[in-house]
Amino acid sequence: MHDFKYKNSRLYCESVSIAELAEKYGTPLYVYSRRTFLDHYRKLRDAFKSVKPLICYSVKANSNLSILKLLVAEGAGLDIVSGGELFRALKAGASPRKIVYASVGKTAKEIEYAVKSNILLFNAESLSEIRMINNVAGRLGRKQAIALRVNPNVKAKTHKYITTGHKQNKFGIDIKTAKNIFLNRKDFANLDICGIHIHIGSQIIDARPFVKAIKKMIGFAALLKSRGIILRYFNIGGGLGIIYSGERPQTAGEYARAVAPLLKKLKMNVILEPGRFIAGNAGVLVTKVTYIKESPGKNFAIVDAAMNDLVRPSLYEAYHEILPVKTRAYSSTGNIRTYDIVGPVCESGDFLGKDRKFINLEEGDYLAVMSAGAYGYSMAGNYNSRPRPAEVLVNGSRAGIISRRETYKDLIRQEVS
Numbered sequence: 447m448h449d450f451k452y453k454n455s456r457l458y459c460e461s462v463s464i465a466e467l468a469e470k471y472g473t474p475l476y477v478y479s480r481r482t483f484l485d486h487y488r489k490l491r492d493a494f495k496s497v498k499p500l501i502c503y504s505v506k507a508n509s510n511l512s513i514l515k516l517l518v519a520e521g522a523g524l525d526i527v528s529g530g531e532l533f534r535a536l537k538a539g540a541s542p543r544k545i546v547y548a549s550v551g552k553t554a555k556e557i558e559y560a561v562k563s564n565i566l567l568f569n570a571e572s573l574s575e576i577r578m579i580n581n582v583a584g585r586l587g588r589k590q591a592i593a594l595r596v597n598p599n600v601k602a603k604t605h606k607y608i609t610t611g612h613k614q615n616k617f618g619i620d621i622k623t624a625k626n627i628f629l630n631r632k633d634f635a636n637l638d639i640c641g642i643h644i645h646i647g648s649q650i651i652d653a654r655p656f657v658k659a660i661k662k663m664i665g666f667a668a669l670l671k672s673r674g675i676i677l678r679y680f681n682i683g684g685g686l687g688i689i690y691s692g693e694r695p696q697t698a699g700e701y702a703r704a705v706a707p708l709l710k711k712l713k714m715n716v717i718l719e720p721g722r723f724i725a726g727n728a729g730v731l732v733t734k735v736t737y738i739k740e741s742p743g744k745n746f747a748i749v750d751a752a753m754n755d756l757v758r759p760s761l762y763e764a765y766h767e768i769l770p771v772k773t774r775a776y777s778s779t780g781n782i783r784t785y786d787i788v789g790p791v792c793e794s795g796d797f798l799g800k801d802r803k804f805i806n807l808e809e810g811d812y813l814a815v816m817s818a819g820a821y822g823y824s825m826a827g828n829y830n831s832r833p834r835p836a837e838v839l840v841n842g843s844r845a846g847i848i849s850r851r852e853t854y855k856d857l858i859r860q861e862v863s
């Protein structure tokens with residue numbers, strides 16, 4: 447979080463005061479650090495340099511075109527999960543040869559769009575989907591490369607809604623079925639089934655489940671090799687955890703030290719799909735205290751951001767640190783109080799933080815919800831007819847809008863009446 451720091455009791459993003467951005471652009475406001483995005487991308491790239499992976503940034507973490515362009519210009523590929531994300535990826539100027547596409551429910555239309563766009567690989571998640579890609583490719587007169595997303599059946603310690611690599615999750619194909627598909631690959635005349643993909647979950651802070659899943663897949667690749675099936679792509683997915691509060695996640699270096707030597711021996715093209723690792727700590731959500739409400743036994747700071755702007759606390763019980771944009775002096779007579787930081791949406795689940803200690807908050811104060819760069823704006827919606835916030839990208843001492851605040855007119859743009 448080194449690009450969001452206090453100077454003279456004011457919070458800065460790089461060299462720009464967050465209070466000044468809030469005054470200029472209004473709140474709620476997403477503020478991103480360009481340098482943090484690039485730093486995190488480069489950390490991973492450098493840690494894995496012995497295997498020269500294709501790093502496909504996971505678009506769903508933060509899909510803003512300016513962010514995608516920034517990473518694409520740095521050499522990143524993109525990991526997409528829908529036709530809409532493919533549209534964004536191409537708009538951002540990504541080479542289709544660096545785009546990989548996962549999702550359990552790709553429709554025929556989405557598949558056609560991706561085949562026509564000449565993407566590098568589908569990560570196929572079921573036999574039915576494989577048949578569908580085969581049919582679509584045949585109709586278009588194409589041979590399409592695909593990898594099988596294998597469900598390695600490992601448990602990753604993370605929130606139950608963001609684990610994806612256990613047999614009870616909807617993702618991927620079990621090893622036995624995958625093996626049969628590989629052995630019968632000639633049945634799919636229009637496909638080049640040439641890779642293995644895994645993605646076991648998100649916000650995983652311990653390298654062990656990754657290592658376990660990767661070792662399982664290396665064993666699987668060896669078994670296939672013994673049957674004469676030589677693969678070209680080995681995609682280890684994303685899922686690297688970040689620091690929201692007290693976590694001690696594996697660093698890019700530790701992760702690479704644990705798995706890069708194994709990957710190097712495979713002599714395959716290695717693909718990584720980090721999302722949160724690159725974007726999570728590159729952004730904050732700035733909000734203003736509208737009211738302070740003191741109820742028996744509880745103080746509420748009612749702010750102008752809500753679950754529609756950042757749903758992670760409501761959806762995953764996720765913890766985001768919340769910091770004052772300007773700090774107040776501590777007084778030994780005791781001016782520290784505990785607040786629930788809540789939004790105006792008509793849901794009891796609408797909160798950004800519970801039982802948070804602050805030196806007295808006042809109406810009009812700005813707060814920064816930290817580590818909101820991933821799965822923040824990309825999950826935002828319009829519930830309660832709330833226009834989505836603006837997004838600002840900071841680059842050194844400069845800042846510019848990368849997404850305008852929605853207007854009331856935007857809310858009804860596509861409605862027919």
Ligand SMILES: *Cc1c(COP(=O)(O)O)cnc(C)c1O
Binds near residue numbers: 507527645647684
């Ligand atoms: C969401 C997703 C990712 C990125 O996950 P992070 O936890 O943000 O790194 C990577 N691969 C696939 C297939 C995904 O669905």
